[in-house]
Amino acid sequence: MTAADTAHDSIRAVLWQGDHLRLLDQRLLPMQEQYLDCRSADDVTKAIRDLAVRGAPAIGIAAAWGVVLAAQVGRDELPAASARLRAARPTAVNLMWALDRMQRAIDAGADLAALTREAQAIQDEDLAANRHMGELGAALIGPGSGVLTHCNTGSLATAGFGTALGVIRAGVAAGRIARVFAGETRPWLQGARLTMWELLRDGIDATLIADSAASHLMKSGQVQWVIVGADRIAANGDTANKIGTYQLAISARHHGVRFMVVAPTSTIDLATARGEDIEIELRTPDELLGHAGTRSVVAGAKAWNPVFDVTPASLIDAIVTERGAVERPDVARMSTLLGAR
Missing domain, CATH: 3.40.50.10470 (Translation initiation factor eif-2b; domain 2)
Structure with missing residues (x-):
């Protein structure tokens, strides 16, 4: 790792907690550092739409975890939940890209554990790319x-x-x-x-x-x-x-x-x-x-x-x-x- 990998780099705004997604609520910064716990795909959709989470890559990562939250309820929830996530904001293509990637995993028969690994991979790959x-x-x-x-x-x-x-x-x-x-x-x-x-x-x-x-x-x-x-x-x-x-x-x-x-x-x-x-x-x-x-x-x-x-x-x-x-x-x-x- 180079100095640039570790210097000036202490903030993480999208945090998977094992059974829910925790987002640093960006609407309240800098006066308040408050986290928002999303326990459903609809919670994530609302957070994206209301700008609690923003930035094209972060929106895509959050949406991927939204699919995982829907999968926790059951596979029948996935089509409607994915559609609502996709409609949350229209311009940032990372949102569509992440949901398309999760959909390919679903189409390949991924279970909850596999979808969790895919969402984590999307997040890890983004950090390495940055x-x-x-x-x-x-x-x-x-x-x-x-x-x-x-x-x-x-x-x-x-x-x-x-x-x-x-x-x-x-x-x-x-x-x-x-x-x-x-x-x-x-x-x-x-x-x-x-x-x-x-x-x-x-x-x-x-x-x-x-x-x-x-x-x-x-x-x-x-x-x-x-x-x-x-x-x-x-x-x-x-x-x-x-x-x-x-x-x-x-x-x-x-x-x-x-x-x-x-x-x-x-x-x-x-x-x-x-x-x-x-x-x-x-x-x-x-x-x-x-x-x-x-x-x-x-x-x-x-x-x-x-x-x-x-x-x-x-x-x-x-x-x-x-x-x-x-x-x-x-x-x-x-x-x-x-x-x-």
Whole structure:
């Protein structure tokens, strides 16, 4: 194990307890560290839908354990439970990927013990992939660099270590990253509430900025890379990620800042040819009209609340996966990556 495997890595948000799933409730962070016990597949579905668990890999892992919880009741429960889990959130392809993998095990006759092993394998493989992606991504970054990240892509969003935040963890451990900035990420403030909590908890110095300060920060020369995760990557490399990512990519290209997407290959959806084909989740306007239950916008105001946007592959310098890094992604390079073993 390298230093990057163990340094700055203490958080686990998805925990199987033998007969139930325990989730660190991310809606309450950073003020409260409270765990939510899911004892049924419907509990897991609700946790995914209500953002108690979020982040594409973590959603997929939680859904796999949701199948196990359904199997504890009986095989007759599996079809309906899997369908409800699948419908919990539409954009993150890892959810569908994990449920498809569990379904293949079911179709092969897996019993409860075998389904439990499969869910654990999904979780273990994600952690190993994140550590490897951290090393690969950090190797692309020049010593002494500053980086900006968006949303939360760390241990809270995965089995552990993180995707984009895993690259930052590895880069800090290797001495390549000297400055870390995190955007606040409206309207749920995942950057402010979650990423800053993760970084400071694990001893990584970081600076929070308003989302609207990103271009000004890039102009200052303090940032050499923008590093983000992904909820779905199309066959041509177009990438859906948290709303606000697209404008960061545009600004990065204008300012000569490089742009990196970090995600496991389970996030790549070859059935989706291009970004225009990705379904973008729309959530309630109430999330923009107030915060923490308190309205902050005048009565009668309308709001539009897409959760994700799509960054064209032409604005992405590198996509880093557990199978390798693809620079200047396009259909041919993505296909070559997925064909490699």
